[in-house]
Amino acid sequence: MSAKSILIVEDDTVLSQVMQNSLQKRHYHVVCKSTVAQAKSALENMATENANEERSDNYFHLAIVDLKLAEEHSLALLPVLRQHNPAMKIVMLTGYASIATAVEAVKLGADNYLPKPATVTEILVALEELAPPAGDTSAENESRETLTEDFSPLSARRMEWEHIQRVLHKNDGNISATARELNMHRRTLQRKLQKNPVKE
Numbered sequence: 001m002s003a004k005s006i007l008i009v010e011d012d013t014v015l016s017q018v019m020q021n022s023l024q025k026r027h028y029h030v031v032c033k034s035t036v037a038q039a040k041s042a043l044e045n046m047a048t049e050n051a052n053e054e055r056s057d058n059y060f061h062l063a064i065v066d067l068k069l070a071e072e073h074s075l076a077l078l079p080v081l082r083q084h085n086p087a088m089k090i091v092m093l094t095g096y097a098s099i100a101t102a103v104e105a106v107k108l109g110a111d112n113y114l115p116k117p118a119t120v121t122e123i124l125v126a127l128e129e130l131a132p133p134a135g136d137t138s139a140e141n142e143s144r145e146t147l148t149e150d151f152s153p154l155s156a157r158r159m160e161w162e163h164i165q166r167v168l169h170k171n172d173g174n175i176s177a178t179a180r181e182l183n184m185h186r187r188t189l190q191r192k193l194q195k196n197p198v199k200e
Contacts, residue, residue, distance in 0.1 A: 004061040004129075005029045005046070009039045009077065010093070011069045019064065022120040031060070035069055036077050043084045059085035062127050065110075067094035067101060073173035075101070078108035091126045093118055100165045164192060 006023055010016040011034040020030045031046075033039045047058050063081050065074050074092075081090055092105045095116040102113045112126035124130035164182065171177040175193075179186040 003027050003029045005031065005059075006062040006064065007039065007042060007060040007081075008032045008064045009036070009069065009074060010034065010064070010066045012066070019120055019123075026120075026124075028062075036072055036074055039065075039074075039077055040080060043080065047084070060088060061085070062129070063088055063090045064123055064127075065090065065092050067092055067105070071173070071175075073169070075104060075108055075169065076172070078105065078110055082109035089127045089129070091123055093123075100162055100169060104169060161192075164189070168193075 006028050008016055008019055008023075008030060010019070010032065013034070016032045016034070020032050023030045031042050033042050043060065046060060060081075065077060065081075067074055078090065078092075081088055090110045091112045091114060092110045093114050093116055094101065105113050111128075114122060114126055118126075121130060164178070167181050168175075168178045171181065175189060176186055179189045182189065
């Protein structure tokens with residue numbers, strides 16, 4: 001059986017390389033890209049090259065996608081990945097966890113949604129490629145704590161964060177358009193987006 005192929009879409013080159021090295025040691029075939037356009041090209045190349053080699057698996061089996069790529073969001077990539085391989089397992093990573101984006105990511109085709117930092121083991125568990133260690137309920141407990149934390153009554157600051165995320169998504173990640181709609185200075189919005197979302 002040939003190694004499973006994983007597409008990593010991550011603009012942090014150091015993190016991307018660390019994930020690639022770790023996954024290759026686990027015998028996965030890994031392709032790393034840093035933009036949505038590059039990821040789409042990788043999907044096309046995979047389909048074309050493997051078809052020419054008469055391979056039956058001319059698709060990626062798994063995908064690890066960072067939500068925020070430089071100045072663009074990767075949510076629009078999810079339906080493309082799902083079209084490439086309807087059975088693909090997709091996990092979305094983000095340093096800015098938001099209820100709005102988590103729900104939207106799942107709607108668009110993500111199988112799971114993990115906040116950074118996430119280890120390769122945690123990612124593989126989320127992709128259902130690796131079972132949690134027998135008798136170890138820490139991952140399950142952490143998951144429950146995260147859900148409880150994220151879906152508990154929201155403070156005014158957290159509600160502002162969620163509202164910004166909804167408007168940002170509505171404007172396809174366009175900072176200027178979002179700032180105008182929120183009647184907020186662009187630099188003020190950028191400062192708010194650079195901060196970790198409040199959790200209280």
